[in-house]
Amino acid sequence: MEYISVKGLDKKVSRLMKGTDYFYHNSYDKAAANMDAYLAIGGNSVDSAHIYCGGESEEVLGRYMKERGNRDQIVILTKGAHHDQNGPRVNKEAIRHDITTSLKRLQTDFIDLYALHRDDPNVPAGEVIEILNEYVKSGTVGAIGCSNWTWQRIKEANDYAAEKGLTGFTFSSPNLSLAKPNEPFWKGCVSADAETCAWHEAE
Template sequence: MEYIQIAGVSKPVSRLIKGSDYFRPEVYGKVCDNLDAYLEIGGNTIDTAHGYCGGDSERTIGRYMQERNNRDRIVILTKGAHHNKDGPRVNKAAIDSDLAESLERLQTDSVELYALHRDDENVPVGAIIEALNAHLEAGRIQAIGASNWSWQRIEEANAYAAAHGLTGFAFSSPNLSLAKTNEPFWAGCVSADEATCDWHERTGLPLLSWSSQARGFFTGRFSPEVRDDADVVRVFYNDGNWERLRRAEELAKTKGASVIQIALAYVLQQPFPTCALIGAQNLAELQSCDEGARIKLTAAEREWLDLRRDALTLQA
C-alpha cells in the first residue's frame, strides 16, 4: 500500500480510502470483517460523514475502534455542514454542532481529516476558515479540507488564510474518475475537470476522489443497451465514456489487469497526490483494488485513456 502525507496530519494517509456509506448496525459483522481485511492490506483511512446512514456510519466506526482498540491505527476523514431540507448549512453553528456530534459518535476526541461536505458560495470564505481554525487550534481536527468545492473557492479560502495567519485547506475531495460526468450525481457535487486537475498539479494539493471507479461503470455490467440503473445512465452514459471504456479494455489486456483496475490506476496515477475512495465490500473486491493501486501508467497512457491523445503504441 502506498501513502501520501497531508499537511498537519500525524499519520500517513493510505491511497486507498475505505468508504463507509453502508455501515449500519444490522451489518456490523460484515463491517468488521471488511475493515479487518482493509487494514490487513495496509489501508488505514476511513471516509465517513455526519449525514451517512443517519449517523450510523460514524457510530459503527466508533464501535469498531473501541472493540478492536485500534484508534491509533486509523485515520478518520469525516465531513459536516451538509445542506438539509431548509437549505445550505455552511456556517459556524452547523460546523460546531456537526463536528461535536461526529466526535461523540466516533467515540474519539479528534479526527485527522475534516471536510465541509458542500459549499455555499453566498458565505464569505473568511468566516468559514475562521470557524474551522477554531477547531484546529482546539485540537479537534488535524487538517481541514473541502468536499465538492470548486478549485477557485479553495484558492480564495487559502489566500484568506495566508493573509490572516490562519491554516487553509490541506486537501480537496471532489469526484475524479476516468468516466466524465454529464451532470452532478447529487445536487451540489463537484467533479474534477481538466482545469481542476491542472490547478492541483500546480499547487500539489492532495485530491481525495469519491466515486473514483464511477459507480461501477467499468465493471463490464454496463453497455449502451443496458439502462437499468437510471443514475449511471444519467451521469455517465455518453459517447466519450464508451470510448474511454473501450480503451481501458484494450489497455487492461496488455497489462494483465481488469478494466476496473485500469480505471482505478487512472485516478492514482495523476501528476499530483491523489487517493481513491473505494466501495469494496468483500475481500475479493479489496484485493482487486489493492492490485489496481499497484498498476503504473505512463503519462501517455493516462492521456490516451482520457481521450487527450489520439494514438498510443501499446506494449505487453
C-alpha cells in the same frame, strides 16, 4: 500500500481509502470484517460523513475502533455541514453541531481529517476558514479540507488563510470518475475535471 502526507497530520495516509457509506448496525459483522481485511493489507484511512447512513456509518466505525482498540492506527476523514431540506448549512452553528455529533458517534476526541461536505458560495470563504481554525487550534481537528468545493473557492479560502496566518485547506475530495458528468450527480456536487486537476498539480 502507498502512503501520502497531509499537512496538519503526523500520520501517513494510505492512498487507498476505505469508504463506509454502507456501515449499518444491522450488518456490523460485515463492516468489521471489511475493516479488518483493509487494515491487514496496510490501509489506514477511512472516509465517513455526518449524513452517511443516517449517522450509523460513524457510529459503526466508532464501535469498531473501541472494540478493536485501534483508534490510533486509523486516519479518520469525516465530513459535515451538508445541506438539508432547508438549504445550505455552511455556518458556525451547523459546523459546531456536526463536529460535536461526529466526535460522539466516533467515540473519539480527535478527527484527523475534517471536510465540509458542501459549499455555500454566499458565505465568504475567509469566514469559513476562521470557523474551522477554531477546531484546529483547540486540537479537535488535525487537517481541514473540503468536498464539492470548486477550485476557485478553495483558492479564495487558502489565499485568505495565507494572508491572515491561518491554516488553510490541505485536501479536497471532489467526485472523481473516468467520465465527467454533464450535470452534477447530486445538487452541489463538484466533479474533478482536467482544469481542476491541473490547478491542484500546479499548487
